[in-house]
Amino acid sequence: THFGFKSVPESMKETLVGQVFSNVASKYDVMNDAMSLGIHRLWKDHFIRAMAPGPGTKLLDVAGGTGDIAMRFLNYCKEIHGDNSAQVTLLDINPHMLNVGKKRFSMTPYEKTSQVTFEVGNAEDLSSIPSNSYDAYTISFGIRNCTRIDRVLDEAYRVLRPGGRFMCLEFGNVQNPAIAPLYKMYSFQIIPVIGQLVAADRDSYQYLVESIQQFPSQDRFAEMVKNAGFTVVGDGWENLTFGIAAIHSGFKL
Numbered sequence: 001t002h003f004g005f006k007s008v009p010e011s012m013k014e015t016l017v018g019q020v021f022s023n024v025a026s027k028y029d030v031m032n033d034a035m036s037l038g039i040h041r042l043w044k045d046h047f048i049r050a051m052a053p054g055p056g057t058k059l060l061d062v063a064g065g066t067g068d069i070a071m072r073f074l075n076y077c078k079e080i081h082g083d084n085s086a087q088v089t090l091l092d093i094n095p096h097m098l099n100v101g102k103k104r105f106s107m108t109p110y111e112k113t114s115q116v117t118f119e120v121g122n123a124e125d126l127s128s129i130p131s132n133s134y135d136a137y138t139i140s141f142g143i144r145n146c147t148r149i150d151r152v153l154d155e156a157y158r159v160l161r162p163g164g165r166f167m168c169l170e171f172g173n174v175q176n177p178a179i180a181p182l183y184k185m186y187s188f189q190i191i192p193v194i195g196q197l198v199a200a201d202r203d204s205y206q207y208l209v210e211s212i213q214q215f216p217s218q219d220r221f222a223e224m225v226k227n228a229g230f231t232v233v234g235d236g237w238e239n240l241t242f243g244i245a246a247i248h249s250g251f252k253l
């Protein structure tokens with residue numbers, strides 16, 4: 001059966017998204033590589049370089065999933081600054097995804113440090129986290145899955161300290177007329193088939209494609225970031241790979 005996400009009421013979205021990520025948790029990393037031909041790794045590397053965290057940065061990685069951003073963040077701080085004092089809290093609504101992340105960190109030197117902590121939580125309600133308590137907030141391929149984007153942004157603003165930075169990596173809209181139809185074909189024809197072949201789960205990847213279509217375009221999302229109170233530089237976003245993905249960023253000043 002097809003989830004038919006376009007027609008689900010808002011109140012059900014969270015439940016359905018929960019099912020999707022519980023279904024895919026163990027296959028999540030290999031699926032990302034299969035669907036993006038490995039390109040998501042380059043986007044995430046670029047995302048961390050664009051963030052350029054300084055030594056001792058305290059990061060909240062929301063919808064952190066299996067830890068791609070958290071891991072790159074700590075590696076960057078170590079490799080660039082020789083810094084072992086940076087800290088990341090990996091927060092996700094889905095304990096299955098977090099468990100995959102925990103397992104992955106358990107095989108690294110970070111395990112026995114206090115540099116990484118895990119927390120189950122909802123991006124739309126971070127009430128367990130004090131205001132003004134983080135230097136940086138990241139959300140990578142996560143905000144699209146949330147029901148109320150405005151609440152996510154308000155909470156991001158609240159938990160950041162003044163001067164703190166919000167950064168979001170998310171799928172975008174492809175404007176280039178030569179690329180757009182190809183990308184559309186790949187999304188609708190190929191991705192669900194890869195989902196079926198690699199994860200035996202066509203529906204979850206059908207959901208993925210639909211959720212990408214429905215997410216606001218880069219300029220609209222930048223408006224939402226500004227409406228939450230953030231100060232942006234220039235347009236407020238950077239396109240990656242023809243706008244298939246984009247990085248939005250804003251400062252709490």
Ligand code: SAM
Nearest residue numbers: 021063064065092093094097122123140142145
């Ligand atoms: N950030 C990781 C990455 O870039 O690979 C994981 C992204 S994964 C596509 C989306 C994640 O968002 C899932 O782990 C899912 O459980 C989480 N998620 C969905 N809705 C959420 C919410 N309301 N609050 C927190 N996490 C949420």
